[in-house]
Amino acid sequence: MISVDEYRATVTDLLGTRKPAEFPLADCAGLVLANDVRAGVSLPPFDNSAMDGYAVRATDVAGATGATPVELPVAEDIPAGRTEVPPLRPGTAHRIMTGAPMPSGADSVVMVEHTDAGVERVRIFTAAQPGAHIRRTGEDVVGGTVALSAGSVLGPAQLGLAAAVGLDQLPVHAPPKVLVVSTGTELVLPPRQLRHGQIYESNSVMLAAGLRALGCEVELVRSVADDVDTFRATLEPKLDGADLVVTSGGVSAGAYEVVKDALADAEVHFQKVAMQPGGPQGCGSWLGVPFVTLPGNPVSVLVSFEAFLRPALLSMLGHTGTDRQHVRARLTEALRSPSGKRQFRRGYYTQSQGQVTGVVGPRGGPGSHLLAAFTQANCLIVLPEEVTEVAADSEVDVLLL
Numbered sequence: 109m110i111s112v113d114e115y116r117a118t119v120t121d122l123l124g125t126r127k128p129a130e131f132p133l134a135d136c137a138g139l140v141l142a143n144d145v146r147a148g149v150s151l152p153p154f155d156n157s158a159m160d161g162y163a164v165r166a167t168d169v170a171g172a173t174g175a176t177p178v179e180l181p182v183a184e185d186i187p188a189g190r191t192e193v194p195p196l197r198p199g200t201a202h203r204i205m206t207g208a209p210m211p212s213g214a215d216s217v218v219m220v221e222h223t224d225a226g227v228e229r230v231r232i233f234t235a236a237q238p239g240a241h242i243r244r245t246g247e248d249v250v251g252g253t254v255a256l257s258a259g260s261v262l263g264p265a266q267l268g269l270a271a272a273v274g275l276d277q278l279p280v281h282a283p284p285k286v287l288v289v290s291t292g293t294e295l296v297l298p299p300r301q302l303r304h305g306q307i308y309e310s311n312s313v314m315l316a317a318g319l320r321a322l323g324c325e326v327e328l329v330r331s332v333a334d335d336v337d338t339f340r341a342t343l344e345p346k347l348d349g350a351d352l353v354v355t356s357g358g359v360s361a362g363a364y365e366v367v368k369d370a371l372a373d374a375e376v377h378f379q380k381v382a383m384q385p386g387g388p389q390g391c392g393s394w395l396g397v398p399f400v401t402l403p404g405n406p407v408s409v410l411v412s413f414e415a416f417l418r419p420a421l422l423s424m425l426g427h428t429g430t431d432r433q434h435v436r437a438r439l440t441e442a443l444r445s446p447s448g449k450r451q452f453r454r455g456y457y458t459q460s461q462g463q464v465t466g467v468v469g470p471r472g473g474p475g476s477h478l479l480a481a482f483t484q485a486n487c488l489i490v491l492p493e494e495v496t497e498v499a500a501d502s503e504v505d506v507l508l509l
């Protein structure tokens with residue numbers, strides 16, 4: 109048996125990291141920047157007004173008050189977007205709007221609220237500090253410097269900045285195209301009615317949701333019968349263009365283990381991972397495409413996704429933080445765990461205000477078919493390999509989902 113940590117490293121190595129590709133900004137949300145990008149322009153690109161008001165020379169309005177206003181002729185009107193701005197002559201004002209370029213010769217802006225808002229002439233009721241309400245060139249970003257560093261996760265602020273410095277595409281770790289394949293002759297899709305012995309297919313739906321949430325492109329093959337020839341014939345034409353195949357089912361110890369049998373001659377290694385659920389696993393490549401073959405039980409699929417597929421995919425996408433947040437929590441009831449395996453139990457974690465350590469209660473038993481209990485959970489309770497019993501009220505490690 110291989111440990112969870114070793115297996116996670118194996119899958120992470122198998123998936124590697126995606127090569128940089130240029131993507132339009134609109135398709136970059138949530139992706140990771142592959143290279144540093146430099147600003148083509150400074151931000152702001154020019155000195156501009158932070159307020160609607162009047163550009164003046166501070167010396168011209170020194171001593172202005174409500175009782176003793178200074179009156180100046182308004183020589184120019186400068187709305188935002190005006191590109192040619194005449195210099196300010198001493199003893200005059202330019203009416204100016206927020207974001208409009210400062211005229212040379214002006215050293216401050218008086219807000220319109222501190223004036224009579226005049227158009228031909230303006231009465232100014234307050235003195236101005238030199239520099240008041242001016243946003244300086246390059247105050248935010250200096251043109252030519254690194255605006256966003258490799259490894260940045262591209263959220264709204266990062267994409268906004270990229271747009272603001274004049275970029276329309278970015279080098280990112282492109283999301284992989286993942287083919288998700290559910291195997292099992294028992295699997296049926298609506299609107300077909302179940303016959304005795306059949307079940308509705310659910311693993312591919314869960315995997316697709318998890319994969320898409322990470323930004324992957326997903327194609328589903330929702331039901332392949334437990335027949336080696338059918339499996340190969342269904343998958344082969346779809347491998348071209350797939351960056352990863354994730355299968356479920358057909359990897360344990362019995363007969364009709366279609367994934368194991370079909371990939372027997374491929375470079376896919378099947379083994380047991382010291383975890384519960386999610387013990388039987390396989391990974392490797394077939395026809396040059398990486399394969400991660402998960403066991404069929406639905407809870408095993410989701411726990412496998414959390415334990416190693418999600419971190420490996422995050423690493424593939426260029427993320428450095430690939431771990432869920434871990435916390436310690438007090439267990440509400442005693443639990444048992446198989447010796448030598450890391451057990452992941454579904455749990456519900458709460459932390460009241462002022463409480464240092466939160467509280468966690470299990471949801472459902474350890475069975476890997478108990479999917480409904482997973483819907484009540486917000487965390488996984490992690491019981492280490494050497495632990496076989498945990499008493500109520502003891503502290504346990506919790507992975508917040």
Ligand SMILES: Nc1nc2c(c(=O)[nH]1)N[C@H]1C(S)=C(S)[C@@H](COP(=O)(O)OP(=O)(O)OC[C@H]3O[C@@H](n4cnc5c(N)ncnc54)[C@H](O)[C@@H]3O)O[C@H]1N2
Pocket residue numbers: 290291292294295307308309310311312356357358359360361362365385386387388402403404405406408476
């Ligand atoms: N003799 C042994 N039997 C089993 C072992 C073992 O070590 N020795 N391991 C058990 C464990 S643990 C697991 S997990 C399963 C894994 O088996 P498979 O990967 O071969 O999965 P299947 O047998 O195909 O399916 C298991 C279970 O899950 C249901 N299933 C499968 N696919 C789907 C799907 N897409 N949607 C919903 N449900 C699905 C399937 O009907 C089975 O009930 O093996 C144990 N046995």
Ligand code: MOO
Pocket residue numbers: 383384385386387388403405408475476
């Ligand atoms: O390991 Mo299986 O994945 O427990 O049900």
